[in-house]
Amino acid sequence: MDTPIPIHVSLRGVNRVYESKLGRTHALGPIDIDLRRGEFFAVVGPSGCGKSTLLDVIAALAPPSSGEVTFEGQPIGNTVPNGVGVVFQENASFPWLNVADNITFGLRRQPLDKAEIEKRLQYALQLMGLQDFAQAYPSQLSGGMRQRVCIARTLVMQPRLILLDEPFGALDQQTRLLMGDELLRIWRATGATVLLITHALDEAAMLADRVAVMSARPGRILEVIETGWPRERDSQIVSAPEFGQITARLWTLLRAQSMQALAPGSV
Amino acid sequence: MRIVLYRLLAVVLPLALLEILCRNQIIKPLTLPAPSRIVLGLWAMIENGTFNAAIVKTLTNVALAFGLSVVVGIAAGAALHRARLLRTLLEPLFATYYAIPIYAFYPLFLIVFGLGDAPQVLIGFMLAVVSMIVSTLSGLDSLPPVLAKTPRVFQLGPVETIRRVTLPYAAPYLFTGVKLAIAYAFIGVIGAEFIMSSTGLGYEIRFAYDNLDNNVMYPLILLILLISVTVNMSLDRWDRALQARRGRV
Ligand SMILES: Nc1ncnc2c1ncn2[C@@H]1O[C@H](COP(=O)(O)OP(=O)(O)O)[C@@H](O)[C@H]1O
Numbered sequence: 001m002d003t004p005i006p007i008h009v010s011l012r013g014v015n016r017v018y019e020s021k022l023g024r025t026h027a028l029g030p031i032d033i034d035l036r037r038g039e040f041f042a043v044v045g046p047s048g049c050g051k052s053t054l055l056d057v058i059a060a061l062a063p064p065s066s067g068e069v070t071f072e073g074q075p076i077g078n079t080v081p082n083g084v085g086v087v088f089q090e091n092a093s094f095p096w097l098n099v100a101d102n103i104t105f106g107l108r109r110q111p112l113d114k115a116e117i118e119k120r121l122q123y124a125l126q127l128m129g130l131q132d133f134a135q136a137y138p139s140q141l142s143g144g145m146r147q148r149v150c151i152a153r154t155l156v157m158q159p160r161l162i163l164l165d166e167p168f169g170a171l172d173q174q175t176r177l178l179m180g181d182e183l184l185r186i187w188r189a190t191g192a193t194v195l196l197i198t199h200a201l202d203e204a205a206m207l208a209d210r211v212a213v214m215s216a217r218p219g220r221i222l223e224v225i226e227t228g229w230p231r232e233r234d235s236q237i238v239s240a241p242e243f244g245q246i247t248a249r250l251w252t253l254l255r256a257q258s259m260q261a262l263a264p265g266s267v
Numbered sequence: 268m269r270i271v272l273y274r275l276l277a278v279v280l281p282l283a284l285l286e287i288l289c290r291n292q293i294i295k296p297l298t299l300p301a302p303s304r305i306v307l308g309l310w311a312m313i314e315n316g317t318f319n320a321a322i323v324k325t326l327t328n329v330a331l332a333f334g335l336s337v338v339v340g341i342a343a344g345a346a347l348h349r350a351r352l353l354r355t356l357l358e359p360l361f362a363t364y365y366a367i368p369i370y371a372f373y374p375l376f377l378i379v380f381g382l383g384d385a386p387q388v389l390i391g392f393m394l395a396v397v398s399m400i401v402s403t404l405s406g407l408d409s410l411p412p413v414l415a416k417t418p419r420v421f422q423l424g425p426v427e428t429i430r431r432v433t434l435p436y437a438a439p440y441l442f443t444g445v446k447l448a449i450a451y452a453f454i455g456v457i458g459a460e461f462i463m464s465s466t467g468l469g470y471e472i473r474f475a476y477d478n479l480d481n482n483v484m485y486p487l488i489l490l491i492l493l494i495s496v497t498v499n500m501s502l503d504r505w506d507r508a509l510q511a512r513r514g515r516v
């Protein structure tokens with residue numbers, strides 16, 4: 001008999017509607033997905049399809065207009081649950097804090113002793129290649145490095161679920177691949193569940209265990225593709241024949257959606 | 268280095284010219300005593316402590332007006348930031364506020380608050396508080412949405428969010444407000460003393476003026492100049508040091 005796969009996050013009939021002066025925007029849903037504990041899950045979709053909205057709903061940063069989200073078996077309320085870390089699409093580093101203070105921002109209010117905080121800080125600096133910049137301020141860093149500061153700030157909290165919203169959007173292709181390797185290492189080392197939102201098909205195909213393809217707005221899940229990669233993997237799998245097949249499949253699904261998203265009058 | 272030299276020259280040269288004009292009676296002592304005599308006069312005043320009470324009175328009232336305007340300004344700014352409707356109502360007032368000649372209300376303040384320090388403090392406060400409200404609003408407005416979300420991810424409560432994110436983010440904006448508020452507090456308090464009060468530096472200057480006592484009036488004017496320039500320059504320096512560290516993102 002199979003042991004059931006433990007579910008970490010579950011969404012049931014989740015919709016999100018924005019109400020504004022200009023009218024209603026049905027941004028997302030209905031969505032039904034389950035994230036398995038410890039898996040690397042990617043979401044791809046055309047721009048404006050509701051990917052960031054999906055992340056906000058899972059993180060309890062925005063309430064679903066209907067439906068239910070559970071994290072570790074508990075329905076989420078209107079505060080971000082313990083054990084959830086978020087890396088946003090936009091630069092979210094604090095300009096008045098240096099890199100070290102940015103990274104330990106969340107740690108300093110945990111009941112941890114100084115030595116432990118320092119240990120986690122040094123580990124995160126090392127992992128993100130920021131050792132030489134601990135005293136630098138965000139304004140002195142490149143966009144990619146600022147994003148790494150934000151990733152480090154999330155990692156030191158040792159979240160069990162890490163949500164990343166197009167974290168490598170601002171980076172060039174080579175750096176993206178390397179950051180992807182970094183992310184795989186972190187994922188393996190921490191055993192956390194990772195939800196990566198991206199608009200880059202190759203990124204999703206290379207990194208994830210499963211890739212969900214979203215439709216144009218209102219975003220729904222069209223299909224979830226299993227990549228079948230071994231847990232030990234890195235960016236070199238881009239040369240595997242399966243990589244081409246997976247990306248091709250993703251593109252077939254996305255092409256129609258992206259054209260729809262581009263069509264006039266769809267804003 | 269060069270720039271410092273030029274700045275020094277810009278101050279020293281006109282003063283030297285004035286000194287020469289005064290000493291040769293081209294400018295009569297009744298109009299303006301020689302700058303050197305003004306400085307010496309101020310020195311003597313400080314040594315004798317003649318105007319210590321007035322200095323303390325004015326500085327206390329300025330500090331009161333300034334302190335009140337900062338506290339009330341930040342609180343009101345933060346509250347207005349949330350109360351959209353009220354803000355829409357008040358914003359045109361803020362935009363035209365400094366066109367209102369506040370001193371015109373001074374007699375009213377006298378009637379309501381009596382002859383004590385309250386009318387002076389109130390005028391200083393009224394001038395200063397609006398710059399503080401406006402800069403608080405612009406600081407809060409410029410907070411990027413993602414920085415408003417981040418404290419929620421770290422499970423900060425409302426007080427901690429303000430203390431650890433909102434205030435530090437808005438600090439440069441608040442600082443601009445603080446600098447303006449100090450200047451307005453000085454203008455408001457000394458102006459009010461000048462017009463109707465019977466205490467403080469403003470009053471003493473006016474009293475000397477009424478008695479054609481140039482040897483008191485000019486040193487006192489110099490004193491006020493020195494105080495406000497020193498205060499503003501030190502704030503400016505501090506501001507620059509903070510800004511340089513934080514950089515402009
Ligand atoms: N605060 C909001 N108010 C109204 N509409 C919004 C808001 N945020 C997002 N939207 C709309 O919802 C849709 C999905 O947005 P988003 O989740 O940011 O898409 P994505 O991240 O996939 O690019 C977009 O059409 C966007 O215009």
Ligand SMILES: [Mg+2]
Binds near residue numbers: 089165
């Ligand atoms: Mg987005």
